[in-house]
Amino acid sequence: MELSSTTISSTISTTMMAGAVVQESIENTIAPTRNQCHYVMTLPYKERCDFVMSTDDCGADGSVLMNTFRFIFCDFSEEQSYIGIIITVCVMAFVFITTAFVADGFICTNLAVISRSLKLPDSIAGVTLLALGNGIPDLFTAFAGAELNHPEILFSSLTGAALFDVTIAAGCVIFLRPFYIDSFTWWNVIFYLLSYGTLFCGFYFRNLSVWHSVGIISIYVCYGVFTVTHFVLSGPHEETEPIDETDEEHLIQIAKAKTFTLPPTSRGTLQSTVELLKAMERSRLYRVMGYRYSIRRSADFGYSWRRPKHLIIEFLNFLDFRDNYDWYEGSACQKIAVIVQLPWIIGLKFLIPAVIPGILINDGWCKLLAMINSLIYFDLLLYCFGVSDKEIGPFQLWQYGLVLGLLFFFLILFTSRTSLKPKYHTVFAYAGFIAAIGVCRLLCTEIVVSLQAIGARLSLSTTWLALTILAWGNSVTDFVSAASLSRQGLQNMGYASLYGGPMFNCSVGVALVYFIVYFQGKPLHAFYGVLSPVGALFLLIALFSTAILMPTINFEGRRVMGLYLIILYCMFFFLCILMETVIHPFGTQYKLVPKVT
Known part of the structure; x- marks a missing residue:
């Protein structure tokens, strides 16, 4: 009996000591250490600038466009530090908008031309090139997080964006x-469950390896084979009807009365991509409007480089936005929207080459603009990938790039x-895709660094910011595209796109990021933060419930289903706020691991 009581008392004392050690370690690990960027708010204000500029975890050196850490911690006094936060938020908004323009206007457009030049069937292009183009912003945001040694951004941003797509965006499409x-969408949900479940297991068990990445890609390959087989066996596809002269004149009158526009490029599945391409091909109104614009520009046919006057006139006509955006027929709101977009549209045209098939004569060929693109092309790539100031021999790389740019400038001038577009015009699509990739990488790195700066100043964890703010910025184009398709009666197309894009990102996208980081010789730690499993839990709940509800309600998209998805996201967001401010005050991205004594 005495031995028993002694054992009990010893066990109790040991348990109390262990509990004290765990509690002490929790308190120590919740508070950031000196080598972590969030430690900056524990320092006096005068020491914060030097700290963020010298701490690797902050990643201030990764900022290229504007050093947001300097704006927030160095350039203003403590009382005026909010000015730096406001400037950083404005910069982030500008970068988000620019990223959307690059992805939709240049990456996807050039990839469509590349797929046609390679003579890929639409079904294959939909699950490879076009899916890659639609997911580029999310992928480079995840890559920037991994490159800056913040792997929790990789997992959290993809989880948050996917959760926003399958709850808020999908819920609004169904509710409105x-x-x-379409019953085939159910298979999109199932394959997405498999790919995301595999990704989550890799992070949860800290076992993200080469073979794990190969397994994730294999799931997407199976999905692609299954989807292509489904469309092949589903029956013959509709053929494009020719346009006769009577219909053409009638459709021109319709075009004068009402503008016909296609929605922005949506991040879609194979199904949505193929349907969109077919809709564009079947639309005789779309083809006639492009033909009318071709007639206007064909008046300049025949001028060569020996007539520089007409070279400049052709260039000015190409930049004239009034005919391109139906300026005269548009409403006041549409005109304001065009004016707001002009800085991005014109600026990006000078930076990134593009081939615009079907809409403009000669696929949008403009000789002077092509010469300008080639002049700055190589220096743009060197700058975007951060190697412009590297030295080879007596010169820096940007000087070699300038010489190459001048060489191609005169080559285009004389050939x-x-x-009349040259035979090598398709090469501009490949070059434009590479340039758009570089610009997108630069912009996404700027977004991640800005988020880190805001998080450090406001004591918000990077996981929370990636699950919410970063996810909203990356998914807002998905939401707008799906809503636009829904308004035009293409609800199934928009709804399917909300599953295909995230599925590509969390399978092929994550695997590509891992392989790139792996071959760079950098370790990619499978770390996701404390808050990320909450997002993963709600995403799995949304996917499981959607997979169950679809056949249960006989594939009828009812308002109650949309309302349920919206409420589910509101619950997630409310819980995120509680975990960041109340349940785990500060530092929720740090894993609570007891110290080993």
């Missing part, structure tokens, strides 16, 4: 305009005509 859901 109920429709019958092409003003209003």
